[in-house]
Amino acid sequence: MRLVLLGAPGAGKGTQAKKLIEKYGIPQISTGDILRKAVADGTPLGKEAKSYMDKGELVPDSVVIGLVKERLAQDDCKKGYILDGFPRNTAQAETLDQVLAEMNAPLDVALVVDVDKDDLMKRLTGRRTCRGCQQMYNIHFSPPKKEGVCDKCGGELYQRDDDKEETIKNRLDVYERSTAPLIDYYGKKNILKTVKGVGSIDDIFNNICSILDSQQS
């Protein structure tokens, strides 16, 4: 299954993607995670990307598209994948379609995780991520058992630089302006599905699985 997850920052795409990996045995390709790793490793690409990420702006298409192409060519993507955070604008979506057409492997589903704007702010400011295993928590809705420590691996929890309030506002604006139009884009291609991103993580996950399973049968 070749899947694109769409939705505003904070909609829970990453959390759901991690559960989907386990159930369907396909990798998650998160451009945000790839870029954050490049920043942490201090690579030239990471240094270039950081200035955009800290402001909540999109990293230039040429950089991100190159990363995704490279990743899609790897063996573990043959069975399918979950694209999380890519594409982020129409130019990226068009390039992705071209690349996949050349591979004779078009997308199966573009799934929107839909959450109201007011909820998004609280989710993003409360978000904490484990430095070790990338497990995500929310200090308001799903706190770890011990403050600042990952339940799964005992790693240190941190707040992403771009989860500070001013940056979040900008990321939500960028989403409305650049990424939300992709809902129409995939609607016209008849591969769009929508799931409400409110309620428990497991309920949302079950709704997503029903949609995907009905798609596969």
Ligand code: AMP
């Ligand atoms: P995310 O973790 O998906 O919210 O991404 C964090 C940040 O990485 C974004 O605010 C952008 O600065 C950058 N980023 C991630 N994916 C993309 C993309 N597809 N195109 C451009 N920038 C991206």
